[in-house]
Amino acid sequence: MMWNLxxxxxxxxxxxxxxxxxxxxxxxxxxxxPVIVYYILFCYWPMYGIVIAFKDFDPSVGIFASKWVGFAxxxxxxxxxxxxxxxxxxxxxxxxxxxxxxxxxxxLALMFNExxxxxxxxxxxxxxxxxxxxxxxxxxxxxMFFVSPDGGIFNTIRAMLxxxxxxxxxxxxxxxxxxxxxxxxxxxxxxxxxYSAAMxxxxxxxxxxxxxxxxxxxxxxxxxxxPGILPTMVIVFIMxxxxxxxxxxxxIYLMQNDLNLQTxxxxxxxxxxxxxxGAEYSFSTAVGLFNNIINFIVLILANKFSKKVxxxxxx
Amino acid sequence: xxxxxxxxxxxxxxxxxxxILLAVITFVMLYPLIFVVFASVSDPKLVYEHPLLTHPxxxxxxxxxxxxxxxxxxLGYRNTIFYAVLYTVVSIALTIMxxxxxxxxxxxxxxxxxxxxxxxxxxxGGLIPSYLVNKKLGLVNSIWALILPGAxxxxxxxxxxxxFQTRIPKELEEAAEIDGCxxxxxxxxxxxxxxxxxxxxxxxxxVVGQWNSYFTAMIYLxxxxxxxxxxFLREILIKNDVSKLMDGAVKMDRGAxxxxxxxxxxxxxxxxxxxIPILILYPLLSKFFKEGIMVGSIKx
Numbered sequence: 001m002m003w004n005l006x007x008x009x010x011x012x013x014x015x016x017x018x019x020x021x022x023x024x025x026x027x028x029x030x031x032x033x034p035v036i037v038y039y040i041l042f043c044y045w046p047m048y049g050i051v052i053a054f055k056d057f058d059p060s061v062g063i064f065a066s067k068w069v070g071f072a073x074x075x076x077x078x079x080x081x082x083x084x085x086x087x088x089x090x091x092x093x094x095x096x097x098x099x100x101x102x103x104x105x106x107x108l109a110l111m112f113n114e115x116x117x118x119x120x121x122x123x124x125x126x127x128x129x130x131x132x133x134x135x136x137x138x139x140x141x142x143x144m145f146f147v148s149p150d151g152g153i154f155n156t157i158r159a160m161l162x163x164x165x166x167x168x169x170x171x172x173x174x175x176x177x178x179x180x181x182x183x184x185x186x187x188x189x190x191x192x193x194x195y196s197a198a199m200x201x202x203x204x205x206x207x208x209x210x211x212x213x214x215x216x217x218x219x220x221x222x223x224x225x226x227p228g229i230l231p232t233m234v235i236v237f238i239m240x241x242x243x244x245x246x247x248x249x250x251x252i253y254l255m256q257n258d259l260n261l262q263t264x265x266x267x268x269x270x271x272x273x274x275x276x277x278g279a280e281y282s283f284s285t286a287v288g289l290f291n292n293i294i295n296f297i298v299l300i301l302a303n304k305f306s307k308k309v310x311x312x313x314x315x
Numbered sequence: 316x317x318x319x320x321x322x323x324x325x326x327x328x329x330x331x332x333x334x335i336l337l338a339v340i341t342f343v344m345l346y347p348l349i350f351v352v353f354a355s356v357s358d359p360k361l362v363y364e365h366p367l368l369t370h371p372x373x374x375x376x377x378x379x380x381x382x383x384x385x386x387x388x389x390l391g392y393r394n395t396i397f398y399a400v401l402y403t404v405v406s407i408a409l410t411i412m413x414x415x416x417x418x419x420x421x422x423x424x425x426x427x428x429x430x431x432x433x434x435x436x437x438x439x440g441g442l443i444p445s446y447l448v449n450k451k452l453g454l455v456n457s458i459w460a461l462i463l464p465g466a467x468x469x470x471x472x473x474x475x476x477x478x479f480q481t482r483i484p485k486e487l488e489e490a491a492e493i494d495g496c497x498x499x500x501x502x503x504x505x506x507x508x509x510x511x512x513x514x515x516x517x518x519x520x521x522v523v524g525q526w527n528s529y530f531t532a533m534i535y536l537x538x539x540x541x542x543x544x545x546x547f548l549r550e551i552l553i554k555n556d557v558s559k560l561m562d563g564a565v566k567m568d569r570g571a572x573x574x575x576x577x578x579x580x581x582x583x584x585x586x587x588x589x590x591i592p593i594l595i596l597y598p599l600l601s602k603f604f605k606e607g608i609m610v611g612s613i614k615x
Contacts, residue, residue, distance in 0.1 A: 027497060027499055031412045031415065031416055032412065034412060036428075043435040044435075047438065049444030059447075111336065111337050111340075114333050127345065131344065134527070134593075135527030137545045138527075145351070145354075156365075156367060216326070217325075250530045254549070271442055271443065276443070276534055285441060292439065292441060
C-alpha cells in the first residue's frame with residue numbers, strides 16, 4: 001500500500017490541480033522543509049558515508065578521493081581471531097534476552113489483569129515499571145552494589161551460607177546472566193503495559209461466552225486472553241528481533257572490563273572501540289555495516305515467518 | 316471484569332494467591348531501590364559490614380551533605396536540565412512539523428515523503444559515518460551534538476501522524492477553514508490543544524531519554540563543563556568501582572579505607588538524588604501511557 005507510488009490521488013488528476021494544491025498548502029511545505037533537511041543531514045548523508053567501508057578512508061583527502069579497497073576490510077574481519085567470539089557473544093546475548101524476555105511481561109500482565117480493583121491494579125503496575133525510568137548508569141551502578149566482592153549483598157549471602165566469594169563482574173561466565181536478568185528487572189514492568197493495553201481491548205462478550213460454556217478461569221485465560229494478545233506478541237517479538245544485532249551496547253560497555261571481554265565483547269562495542277578509540281574508520285564501518293545487514297535480514301525473515309505462522313506481521 | 320458472575324471458591328483462592336504473588340514480585344523488584352534509599356541515609360561502614368538492609372543503619376545525612384558539596388554533581392544537574400528542556404522543545408517541534416503535513420490527505424507528495432522517512436527506520440549509516448558527518452558539521456565537543464542528530468524519532472512521527480489522523484475530527488478542521496483559519500492557525504488553535512495526551516507522552520519520554528543518556532555525551536564532549544549528570548555518575552559509580560575490582564582484595568590502610576567508605580556513601584546518595592526527578596515525574600504522566608500505546612499499536 002505504502003509502496004504504490006503510481007496510484008494517483010483522486011484530487012490530483014492534473015498538473016494544474018497539483019499546482020493549486022501546493023500553493024494552498026504552502027504552509028505545510030515550509031513546515032516540512034526543516035524535516036527534510038534533518039533527514040538528509042543526519043540520516044542520508046551518514047548512509048552515503050557507509051561507502052568508506054569499501055575504501056581506505058583518509059580524513060585528510062575526504063571520502064571521494066580515498067582509495068578503493070573493495071571487500072578487504074570485510075575479509076580482514078571475517079578472518080580475524082576474534083570474529084567468531086564477537087558473533088557468538090552478540091547472537092548469544094540477544095537470543096538469551098529474547099527468549100527470557102518474552103514470557104515474563106505476559107505473565108505479569110495476566111496477573112495484573114486478574115486484579116479487580118482498578119486503583120490497586122494501576123498503582124501496582126506503575127510501581128512495577130519504575131525501574132524502566134532509571135538510567136543505564138544507575139542500573140549498572142546498583143548492580144555493582146549487589147555483586148561487589150567486597151561488601152556486596154550477593155557475596156554476603158554466600159558467606160552466610162559458607163561459600164566463598166565470587167567476583168561476578170570479572171568472571172566471564174556470569175556476564176550474560178547479569179546482563180540479561182538486569183534487563184528483565186528493568187523492562188518487565190514496562191513491557192507488561194503493552195500486553196495490558198492489548199488485554200483491555202479484548203471484547204467482554206468473548207469472556208461471557210466462555211463462562212456460559214463452562215470455562216473456568218485458567219481455561220478462559222488460555223482460550224480467550226492468549227489468542228487475543230497473540231498479534232501483540234508477534235509484533236513485539238518481531239520488533240525485538242529487529243534489535244538483535246545492536247543489543248544495548250551502552251549497558252554492555254559500562255559492564256565490560258578487561259577480564260570479562262571474552263564473553264562481553266559484542267560487535268557494536270567493538271565498532272565503537274576500533275572506530276572511535278582506535279580511529280580505524282573504514283574497518284569499523286565495515287564491521288558496522290555487516291551488523292546492520294544481518295539485522296535487516298533477520299527482520300525480513302522474522303516478518304515472513306510470522307506471516308506464515310500467524311496472520312499478523314509488521315508489513 | 317465480569318459482572319454478576321459468582322466466583323467459585325477456587326477462583327477466590329486464585330485471586331488471593333495472585334495478589335500475594337504480585338505483592339512479592341513488586342517487592343523484589345523494588346528492593347534494589349529500597350536498599351539504595353536506606354543505604355543513602357546510613358553510615359557507610361555499617362552498610363559495608365551488614366549489607367542486607369531492612370532499615371537504615373546508623374541514620375545519618377552526611378552522605379547527602381557530601382553530595383551537596385560536590386560541584387560536579389551540581390554542574391551535571393544544571394547541564395542535564397538544560398539539555399533535557401532544549402532537546403524536548405526541538406524534538407517535539409520537529410516531530411509535529413513532520414507529522415502534521417503527513418497527516419493531511421491533500422498534501423501532495425505525501426506517499427513519497429512517508430517512504431523517505433520510514434526507510435531510515437530500517438537502515439542507518441551506523442556509528443562511525445554518523446560521527447564523521449557530525450564532525451564535518453562542527454558538532455564535536457558542542458552541546459548541539461546531544462540535541463540535533465537524534466532530534467527526530469521516525470517512530471514518534473508515525474505515531475503522532477496516526478494520532479492526528481484518527482483523533483482529530485476532520486469536521487473541526489474544515490470548520491476552522493471555513494472560519495478563515497490558515498493552516499498554522501488550525502494547527503495551533505485546534506489540532507494541538509486536542510493532542511495533549513500524545514504530546515505529554517512524548518515530553519515524558521524525551522525528557523527521560525535526555526536525562527538518562529550518557530553515550531552520546533561521552534563520545535562527543537571533551538569539555539568537562541559541558542558534561543551531563545550521567546557522565547559524572549559514571550565516574551562516581553562505575554569507573555572507580557572497576558579499578559577496585561581489578562585490584563582484587565586489597566590490603567588497605569585505615570586512611571584508604573575511610574575514604575573508600577565515604578565514596579561508597581556518596582554513591583548511594585547520588586543514585587537517589589539523580590533519580591528522584593524522573594521517579595516523581597513519571598507517575599504524574601502515567602495516565603497518558605495507555606492512550607499513547609493504544610494509538611501506537613493500532614497502526615503500529
